[in-house]
Amino acid sequence: MSGFARTLALRGDSRAKEAGENVLMTHILKKTAIGAVTSVILAGTALAGVESADPIKLTLHDWSGQLINTQIMGSILEEAGYNVEYVQADYIAQFAGLKTGDLTLAMEIWATTGQEALDEATASGKVVNAGETGLQAIEEWWYPLYMKERCPGLPDWTALKDCAEVFSTAETAPLGRYVGGPVTWGGFDEERVEALALDFEVVHAGTDAALFAELESAYQRQAPVMLWVYVPHWAPAKYDGEFVEFPPYSVECYSDAAAGINPDAAYDCGKPRGPIWKAAWAGMEDKWPGAYAAVQAYTLNNAEMSAMVGAVDLEGQDIDTVVANWMADNKDRWSAWIAE
Numbered sequence: 179m180s181g182f183a184r185t186l187a188l189r190g191d192s193r194a195k196e197a198g199e200n201v202l203m204t205h206i207l208k209k210t211a212i213g214a215v216t217s218v219i220l221a222g223t224a225l226a227g228v229e230s231a232d233p234i235k236l237t238l239h240d241w242s243g244q245l246i247n248t249q250i251m252g253s254i255l256e257e258a259g260y261n262v263e264y265v266q267a268d269y270i271a272q273f274a275g276l277k278t279g280d281l282t283l284a285m286e287i288w289a290t291t292g293q294e295a296l297d298e299a300t301a302s303g304k305v306v307n308a309g310e311t312g313l314q315a316i317e318e319w320w321y322p323l324y325m326k327e328r329c330p331g332l333p334d335w336t337a338l339k340d341c342a343e344v345f346s347t348a349e350t351a352p353l354g355r356y357v358g359g360p361v362t363w364g365g366f367d368e369e370r371v372e373a374l375a376l377d378f379e380v381v382h383a384g385t386d387a388a389l390f391a392e393l394e395s396a397y398q399r400q401a402p403v404m405l406w407v408y409v410p411h412w413a414p415a416k417y418d419g420e421f422v423e424f425p426p427y428s429v430e431c432y433s434d435a436a437a438g439i440n441p442d443a444a445y446d447c448g449k450p451r452g453p454i455w456k457a458a459w460a461g462m463e464d465k466w467p468g469a470y471a472a473v474q475a476y477t478l479n480n481a482e483m484s485a486m487v488g489a490v491d492l493e494g495q496d497i498d499t500v501v502a503n504w505m506a507d508n509k510d511r512w513s514a515w516i517a518e
Contacts, residue, residue, distance in 0.1 A: 228259045229466050235282045237267040237275075240360065241386035242490045242497070243410060243483055247311065248285045249501045250512075251476055257505075258516040260469050269362050270295050277304035279459045283473060289452030290317040290408070291364040294432075296457055306463070308456035308470070312477030313410055315454050317365065319356060319422040320407035321345075322393075324400050326420070333423045335374065335448075342377035345404045354378040357392050357405035360385060365406070366432070366445045370424070373443035378404070390491070393417065410480040412488035424448030468516070475515040 234255060236248050252262040265281060273295055275281035287296045299305035321332065328344040331337030338345075338354070345354030356378045358367045367380045383389035389406065390413060396403035397417055407413050407421070424447055430437035431447035438446035456473055463470040486504065489495045505512065 227468065228261075229468060231261055232465070233261045233263040233282075234462075234466060234469055235263045235265050235280070237272050237281055237284045238264050239267065239269050239286070240362075243487045244286045245497055246486050246490065246500060247313075247478065247483070249497060250478075250504055251283070251285050251473065253501055253505055254472060254476065254512045254516060255469050257512070258468060258472060260466065270364060271362075273299040273305060273457075276457060276459050277302060279461055282459050282462055283308070284457045285311065286313075287455040287457045288315045288317065288408075289455065290315045290449050292455075293450060293452070295364075296455060299457065304460050306458050306460050308458045309474050310453040310477070311456055312479050313454040313483055314452070314480055316409040316421065316451050317359075317406065318408075318424070318449050319404055320414075320419055321404050321422070322397055322417055322419040325402065325404070328402075333420045335422050335424045338376055338378070338422070345378070345402045347402065350379045350381075352377070354404065355402070356380050357389065357403065358382045359389055359406045359408075363406075365449065367406075369443075369445035370447075373438070373440050373446035374424070375440075410483040410487070412484055412492060415484065415488075416492070422448075427451070472515045476512075 236252050238245060238248055248264070252264065255262050265275075267275060267281060267284075269292065272281055272284055276284060277299060287293075296305075296307065300307050321329075325345070326332045329337050329341035331340070342354035343352050345356070346352060347355050349355070354377060356367065356371070358365060358380050359382065361382050370376075371378050371380060383392060383406075393403060393405055393407070393413060395401070404422075407419070425431070425439055427447050427450045428437065432444055435442055435444045438444070440446040456476070458470065458473065462473075482504075486500050489500050490497055
């Protein structure tokens with residue numbers, strides 16, 4: 179992954195950032211405690227049908243959808259009798275742990291930002307692509323519709339060459355400001371700005387919570403904002419807006435400068451779109467074949483995930499409650515995944 183030479187700290191809602199971090203840490207501590215208790219129980223009695231009482235270690239990141247997705251999978255494996263642990267891990271750096279088996283399973287590798295890391299890991303033979311989650315990802319620059327009136331020509335990206343300044347703030351003027359996701363998400367936004375010669379400064383949100391607090395604040399004030407929005411998520415349903423239409427993505431655009439509209443730079447195109455994958459340590463299938471089969475069978479769709487993320491982020495429901503409700507409402511569905 180390329181470096182982020184112009185990464186800046188988001189001068190946004192620090193309280194929202196702290197709240198997001200606190201929610202994640204509380205969730206991790208709770209899940210770790212549950213995993214520890216489960217380990218003690220299984221150490222004495224391995225449940226029937228479970229190939230190994232060793233813990234299956236699932237990674238946790240820093241956005242609600244991933245926490246929900248991972249805990250649903252973990253809950254299903256626990257119903258099948260497996261010992262589950264949850265481990266906080268960096269989105270890209272987690273592949274080092276998956277390669278060694280220190281981590282077992284990552285439930286959300288987005289084709290939009292993690293495909294290169296996934297391909298490199300699977301090429302090593304130490305990590306396997308365990309299939310699609312059923313979720314289809316979009317991650318791209320997004321603006322509220324009121325900004326379209328100030329920048330005629332959108333969503334075509336070339337409009338930004340003439341009206342970048344309308345997206346500026348006091349800190350970035352005359353450059354427009356683009357609020358990217360946390361640095362660990364990747365995305366090549368700095369490279370894209372340079373390759374397409376856009377007069378924008380990239381400012382990274384510290385957390386997922388801070389990113390969408392920035393959107394909420396700007397939207398309420400009808401203030402200039404251009405930021406990273408992704409699907410599945412509740413934001414595109416709650417707020418009227420559009421994704422910027424950059425030159426179409428291609429593998430060559432990312433790997434070969436000569437392939438795109440700028441013959442001297444790569445990343446002169448939009449972000450890829452595609453599946454959200456499951457990635458596993460290559461030894462998982464041999465050590466826990468039943469669990470691996472359940473992981474492969476597991477699928478959700480964008481609508482149900484967006485609804486669950488909205489329940490957590492907008493309605494303030496606890497992740498454990500949202501997951502428990504999904505498990506209760508979909509018992510026949512997940513029971514079939516662990517029946518074989």
